Amino acid sequence: MRELDWVLFEQGGVLSTKQAVGLLGAGKVRHLIASGRWRRWCRGVLVSHPGELNHLQQLWVAVLSVGGGAVLAGLAAAAESGLRGFRAEPIDLLVPEGRTTASARRHLPPGMPGVRVHRTRSLPQEHLQVGRPMRTSTPRSLVDAAGWARGDNEARSIIAAGCQQRIVTPQEIITVVQQLPRARRRALVVETAQYAHGGATALSEIDFVKLCRRHRLPPPDLQEPRKDASGRTRYLDAYWRAWKLHVEVDGAHHMQVRYWEADMSRQNEVWIAGDRILRFSAWQVRHRPKEVADQLRRALMTAGWVPVE
Template identity: 45%
Template sequence: MTATAPDQDIALAGILRAQHGVISWRQARRRLTGSAVNHRVVSGRWQRVHLGVYLAYPGQVTRIQRWWIASLAVGNGRPALLAGLTALRLHGLRLPEAAEPVHLLLPAHRTDRDPPPGVVVHRTRRLSRADARLDMSPPCTTAARSMVDAAQWAFDDTTAVSIVAATFQQRLVVLDQVRTVLGTSRRLRRRPVIESAVADAGGGSESAYEIEFLRLCRLAGLPRPSRQSVRRDRSGRRRYRDVYFDPWRVQVEIDGSQHMETRGWYADMRSGNEIAISGVRLLRFPGWAVRHRPGEVIADVRAALEAAGWHGPSLSAGSGSATASHDGRVPHRTRPILPG
């Protein structure tokens, strides 16, 4: 039984509504004749935005419409999965806006004939139904798979760690989900960096700077601190410590750029006074120092711990602790094991 014209109109409207006004030639031809599609383009009702892809409205293309155009173009009329950082943004990841490509993931056996400008197509031999969120618009990979892919496709290690930290911080993934993805990924670029970042972020670190600080502590042989532990101030309000060495009552706060603003600066002073009154040794470092002056940061933390009674390994050669190089950096060593 063939569909009537009203039925066709309803079905077509449903597709356009679900896909934010974007439709492929293949999808349109299921409901319209070829001449009817061409008439819509010639009359200006539709605009052709890519080979075989149309936008059913005049005007500028929005970001989500750009994602749909890329998805349908790369999928040859059927949606391909958004992936990596693009998929994370669709999942709700909040990062500073930047000019970045649209990332799509295709099974290795499929080909893309003509991706739009600004689109990067990645191929994989490992893409299961469990990795996909077909209920999202456009369809995309899961947040955990998207985070791992975004980290391995990142420009450098620092960006990869930042993506992992932000994804955990914004509660888009949990550790078990990421473990599953890592466990099924045999070939993974920068695996040691990603596993280290996941181990720290999954354990409670709230920023890329905190993750880097914990890595430095491990390499320097310092005791393992707790992260984001809770304390009560004099008014009974809950406060969170970035890093806390509990037995020695040494607290470390790692400040991002927001702490340089006048209001934040004074609030931090008051908070620091509160901590000092409680008898805790407080150290503060800007994030850039953790990244660019790690030797100085670790030296201060070690001195504070020793002043508080900690007796750790010596810094003599061959002791097994990491020492800072001449440029102040602490070298990488073996990768950590994800917490069990």
């Protein structure tokens, strides 16, 4: 019984029918189910209580229902590693290529978040991370999540967020991509990681750096530290030190009163320090790039920059 208690503890009260029979015998398992103490949640998976599943149990049911070496992957695995801001549903699983996706899907449990099963040819040991349940490593999880994202912007957001939240480094992302020659969106993932290495850890900042390159403007320094009047360290979105030009790219949250007032105070500090400041919305950067580039060019030239023809 001690071994059973350990398995139930390790797996959040969820175990496969094969595990249960091996530990207790088929007769005892049938009795526990018939008495209502245990519940058969889906084919091949038992839960050691009759109630609803918590989050951890849902993950275990997903993995055990698929079996065959399945591990948590994508956003589901990244969320378990600490990624914030993304909905980790459906639950993504990776299985070895020899296990067909169709056969795995027949065993998906009802009454749970959706489960997506992906096949992979490449899952080396260094791409796995011990967890409850087993999952892919944080860099591999993010690279896979970017490949499975609904669009390029979501893919870039996932990689940028992982770097911004410091659960992964840009180099770790690039290393995983180099090991996966068939990964989807390889070029986009590497480009985003390289931008993050240069300091662009938000989608709006990445868009801004790309805009500067596209319009042949000098590259700015990103996340430039600056002490405010109270001695706190603030970070400027983009800064051209040689021309003392500071640019802020505002997302939607900047329209909230508490952020708006803080932004005004920070802008005043920049002016007091003698710098020029320009502000653009993230929407302008993405949808009116020529207008943004024109104002940047004129501001830089006013400050002394000479374009190289």
